[in-house]
Amino acid sequence: MTASLEPANSISFAIVGTGGAGAITAGSMLIEAAGKAGYYGLLTRSVGPQIRGGEAAALVRLSTKPAACMSKEFDILVAIDWKNADRFIGAMPVAEGGLVICGPAAGDPPRAIRETDCTIIECPIGELAKSVPGGRENMISAGLVAELIGMPLEEIRNVVSGKLASKGEKAVEASHGCLEIGAQTAAGFDHTCRLAAPEEGSNKRWLITGNEAVGLGALRGGVRFAAAYPITPATEVLEYLSPALASVGGALVQAEDELASINMIIGASFGGRPSITATSGPGLSLMMESLGLAAASETPIVVVDVMRVGPSTGVATKSEQSDLNIAVYGFHGDAPHVVVAPLSVSDCLFTGQWAVHMAETLQTPVIVLSDQSIGQARVLIDRPADITFMTRRKPFDADGEAYQRYAITADGVSPMSTPGQAGGQYTADGLTHTERGSPSSARSDQKEQLDKRHDKIARFNFGNHWGITEGDSARATVILTWGSLTGAAREAIDALQDEDIPVRLVSLRQISPFPEEPLKAALAGTKRLLVVEQSYSAQFYRHVRSYIDLPFEVRQLNREGPYEIGPDEIVTKIREWNDQ
Amino acid sequence: MNVPNLKASNFKSDITPIWCPGCGDFHVLMSITKALAKLRRPPEDIAVVSGIGCSSRIPAYTNCYGFHGVHGRSLAVAAGLKVARPDLTVMAMSGDGDGFSIGGNHFLHARRRNVDMTYIVMDNRVYGMTKGQPSPTTESDWDSALSPGGTGLRAFHPLVIALASGANFVAREFSGNIKACTQTIVEAVNHPGFSFVEILSPCVTFRPDEKEWKNQVHEASVAETDDPARAARRIMTDDGMNTGILYRGPRKPYSASVSDEVGDVSALEQFFEI
Known part of the structure; x- marks a missing residue:
């Protein structure tokens, strides 16, 4: 049996079982414990279409x-059972020299695993x-897993105590007992896969x-109404916004369809409340007509499209960056x-807040293109900085003049009155x-109003939020990438x-205006x-090329998706190019 | 804020309505402005929301806050506005195409949701703005260029659907009867929850036969009820020309609303701290 000698700065593991x-839960508890111990990390779920009885896997990466982004290979794979595992094991290979732990009762591991040069340990988990x-x-x-990676059992015991407190002392005790037995069992394996100590002085x-x-x-950013x-x-x-809005004096309304949800937020925003909805590609398609209404009527709204x-x-549960065209040109x-x-x-967090700021300031719809890979990933991050934008709609002041809602102004933004x-x-x-x-x-009104709506965005100061550049400019x-693939590109560059x-x-970060x-x-210098x-x-x-050479x-x-582009692929592409 | 001595003219804008001479919608506009005067709320506290079609031009013809949105979605805009601004009086305006065809799904769910607002549908049983196509309330044998010989489809019964899906106030009026329309609109606005008023409003251009409506409508001979089943039976068996308040229900209006309270967002961060 092999044993890793050097503690690693990044370890990935998967816990696989049937849904239910x-x-x-196990993966969530481990990542939370790791966060308390000062590590970073990321958890994604791989779930089948059925909620129960299909495959379910917690994929966790812990790092210093x-x-x-998620690793493409796993150092440790724990299989509670192999039912339905064939369906996704191909996308989740075990690293060479990795460790697979599975119960003898679960049957033979899938062929892809048997053919990998990894250690398979039979362990009667059940x-x-x-x-x-x-x-x-x-x-x-x-x-x-805790024992194999060298995570203090105390950390995960505490997380379990907190999470299961509502289920009573017996449930907590049972789980603590299982953690102990699991750890003792792993201590007997002739295999470790230690995670290096976290960096000193780690932030909250x-x-x-x-x-x-x-x-x-x-x-x-000030949103107080959502329709969903x-x-x-x-x-x-x-689901996050529903109770969160209620706690700050806002409200979320569940709508009958996306046509209703977009129009509800338009109505609420017309009423003076910053408003938002979230959807994915099919919903965005339904919302397009009313997004145009928000643009023409100059009603501020934010639409989050978590792309799939x-x-x-x-594939509803996997990521793609293929809604750029509809969002920009639809x-x-x-x-x-x-x-x-x-x-x-x-x-x-930043982009959500910035989007509200721009919608309110510019009185225009703002579309946020997130995607499944970051939307549904649970990640350990440093507490994000507080950002303050001076967000407010240009106010209307009654001055005796006849009010012109769509008045032509120097910056293209007109004062916006509020009902009441x-x-x-x-x-x-x-x-x-x-x-x-x-x-x-x-003809003159069409031209003037088009000019005004164009100018207000063209003249807006987007500051230095348009995107990021990293690395010595001599390189x-x-x-060049956008959105969620930034992380994979950054790791590739490292x-x-x-x-x-x-x-x-x-x-x-800023896709349109370009x-x-x-x-x-x-x-x-490129x-x-x-x-x-x-x-x-x-x-x-194509979007980039339509603006610049x-x-x-x-x-x-x-x-295309569903297989995410990872750092490995980017590295390979650059390395090949470099060798030519 | 209640303001004394408001007149219908305080609620009219200076924009001249673009409707065909003789259109019932002129009368509906008059009834609405008269009703608003009776409600004694200043125009800035009223919001009139609409979709697309002849009837949906109404917001711009009032001196209230108005929203003229896309086809079929007036109820969604109005619901969002009322939840966000519970202090406003919110009214939505549609026609039979806007409200029952393209907006049909919202017609059902707005009633279920029971947000406190008033929905006025000017039913002329035809698409007028696009020049004479059959709508969901058009008779099955009505001949048109788009559906020669008629659609062969059964006409939709908006009041029964309204009752079945939970409307809290249901009435039918005729546009020409301005006094009754005005009073019913006042009652509809004052009744908590979702109020639905269908106003038979003739399209004299594409449905000249509807000029006869003024001779056909008659006030309901039966008193209003708070029993939806009874109301539904009555409305299904009448001749479609019965007017008056049919049903007034006790359902509590939709409760969620947005307040002016400036909540402490930083308190929400604790949820993510580990």
Whole structure:
């Protein structure tokens, strides 16, 4: 049997079981314990379409540095059972030299595992659980993993005590017993896979998903109303917001469909309350007409699209970056608006808040393109910084003049009255209108109002939030990406650095209006450019090219979901290029 | 805030309505402004929301806050507005196409939800703005260019559907009877929860036969009820020309609402701290 000698800075493990076996609970408890011990980490779930009886796996990566994406290989795989595991084991290989722990009763491991050069240890997980009254296999598994990676059992015992407190002392005792037995059992294996000690002086950690973070960011931005229609993988945004809004004097209404949810937030925003909804591709498609209404009537709203594999129903539980086109170009008519994309789970908080700021300031719809890979990942992050935008709608002040809701102004933004304000009455309209808001089919009104809506966005100061650049500007090889793939690109660049291949990172948070000048400046000095995106038809590359030339050697790494582009693929692509 | 001595003219804008001469919607607009005057709330505290179609032009013809949205979604806009601003009086306006066809799903769920607002549908049994196509309330044999010889489809019964899906106030009026319309709108607004008023409003251009409505409508001979089953039986067996308040129910309005309280968002962060 093999044993790792050096403690690793990053370890990945998977706990696999049938839905309902508690694999995901075990993974959640382990990541929380790791956070308390000062580590970073990330948890994703792989679940089948059935809620119970299908496959369920907790995939966890723990590390000494912030972890932005899941590993493609697992150091440890604990199988409570192998039922249905075939369906996803192909996408979840065990590393060479890795460890697989499975019960003899569970039957033979899948062929992909048997053919990997890894250590397979038979361990009677079920029997061990039965030896403790009320014991469960998932807690045995958690004990096994904790011991193998060298996590103090005390940390996970405390998490279990907290999580199961409501279930009574017996449940806590049973779980503690299982953790002990799991740990003792693993201590007897001739295999360890130690995680290096966390860095000293670690900051306070948060454990949060991208879907929660975007919701919290929106609340920080001042959102007080949401309307919701459930859709995978965006539902958690809405489930987070429902009680959170109520706790700050806001409300969430569950709508009958996405047509209703978008129009409800338009109504609430017209009433003066910053408003939001969240959806995924199919819902965004339904919302397009009313997004145009928000643009034309200049009603501030935020729509979060947690992208999934499309088109149509696609793969609801997996990620893709293929809604860029509809978000930017899906409106009928000419409807300037804003599209932004969070760069990580942590950045969902900032981007959510920034989106509200821009919607309110510019009186326009803002679409946030998150995706499943960050929306549903639960990640240990440093507590995000507090950010304050001076967010407010340009107010209407009754001054005796006849109010013109859509008045032409220097910055293109018109004062917006709120129902209840005397003298501020107007009819918000999706019809082409005059400055006052009266319906009009005059050529001059169409032109003036289009100009105004264009100018208010074109003249807005997006500050330095358009994106990020990382790495010495002398590096001539650049990875250009956007949104959630930023983390994978960053890890690839770190790995390439170890091979003395210097690469820079440029990643866009601002998708529309296109940050032409900042991006041109960021790409100065580039000789080789690799454009990385999770889209079959390279929507991002085409979007970039429609605004700027890329007078470099350009290669693309673009592909459809559901298999996420990881650091390994990016490294391979750059390495090959470097060798040529 | 109640304000004394408001007149219907205080609720009219200076925009001249674009409707065909003789359109019933002129009368509906008059009834609405008269009702608003009787309600004694200033125009800035009233919001009038609509979708698309002839009837949906109404918001701009009032001096209230108005929202003229997309086709079929007036109820969603109005519900969001009322939940966000419970202090406002919110009214939604539709026609039979906007309200019962493209907006049909919202028609059901707005009643279930029972947000405190008033929904006025001007039913002329035709798409007027697009020049004469059959709507869900059009008779099955009504001939048109789009559906020669008629649709062959059974006409939709909005009041029965309204009762079945939980409307808290159901009435039918005729546009030409301004006094009754005005009074029913006042009652509808004052009744808590979702109030639905269908106003038979003739389209004299594409349905000249509807000019006869003024001779056909008659006040309901039976008193209103709080029993939806009874109300439904009555409305299903009448000739479709009965007017008056049919049903007034006791359901509690939708409760969630947004307040002006500035909540402490930082308290929410504890949830993520480990």
